[in-house]
Amino acid sequence: MLILVIVAGLLLGTLLNIIIIRLPRERNLLRWPLHCTRTGEALVWWQLLPVVGWLVQRGRSRDGRPLHWIHPVVELLTALVVTLLYLRYGFVASFFYLVFVCVVLIITGAIDWLHRSIYTFVILGGALLAMMGSLLLPPATLTLLEAGLGALIGGICFVLLFMLGRILFPSAAVPFGLGDVYLAIFIGSAVGITRLGPSLFYGILMAGIVSAVIVFAKYILRRRDMPQYIAYGTYMCLGTILYIVAWGL
Structure with a gap:
């Protein structure tokens, strides 16, 4: 179960990255497929793997430009938070409540770091x-x-x-x-x-x-x-x- 929680945390971090990237650009959060923020090309499945995709690309896009380090950090932080909260609470109301709170904080903190902007809504x-x-x-x-x-x-x-x-x-x-x-x-x-x-x-x-x-x-x-x-x-x-x-x- 612990492994599943860690994987779920990493996947949640990937979802948060989509929001962090698209929200400041006023793009549709549900649009598919996902595209590289540098080249605009559609991403293949392995590039979407949490952390692994960034490491395989060595932190660079297809044209050699650097990809921001904050995105694998978001995925790792989300997985760490979800795992630690699960170990403390298990699957109870407090766990889901605090995961929600931390999700809002991670999205807000990452966007503020990248764009010096906090979204009121x-x-x-x-x-x-x-x-x-x-x-x-x-x-x-x-x-x-x-x-x-x-x-x-x-x-x-x-x-x-x-x-x-x-x-x-x-x-x-x-x-x-x-x-x-x-x-x-x-x-x-x-x-x-x-x-x-x-x-x-x-x-x-x-x-x-x-x-x-x-x-x-x-x-x-x-x-x-x-x-x-x-x-x-x-x-x-x-x-x-x-x-x-x-x-x-």
Whole structure:
């Protein structure tokens, strides 16, 4: 059974990659066959194999251009998350609920990393479904009230931070935008008010460490190839996934 769960996680990761690739391009998510993002050619069956297809191609398209590394990472991360949640919960309501939450976070984090964009309908739709899903969970795990308060407090905190950034740095890019506010609402609704702080802490800590490394490399080592900004939403997603896998609900 464990092998089947791992394979299912890898296949789910492949499905998420289709969404991650096609959603920003406003393409039909159900269109078949799938096409290479570099050459536009139809993909053959072995190229669709999770991770294996990328490795066989050595991370390059047919014309030699590099394929993004994030796609095999999405497949591996999805399989890892699904497997660890299965080992913790088995096939119960909490397992399916948390897999759904992590799916939304993986899609959002990957798209934000690639395009610096967070899709409102994905996040707010996910928040609504998460609150509805809380009704199916044991009361000791998460209640609708806790989910609603988590969404409210998460949104308020990040709205205040967003407004403070605009006031202090009116002509500069703030560390996060409204998309991150919506993401905080989703995280709050998904984990509840009591787990909101620890979930966000992991993401903030990861973003802080990466920012410190970038500042050190840019101003101390005089590296000019360092990124100007970081995908803050990606680290919020990764931090929440880390919390869910480590501590559960």
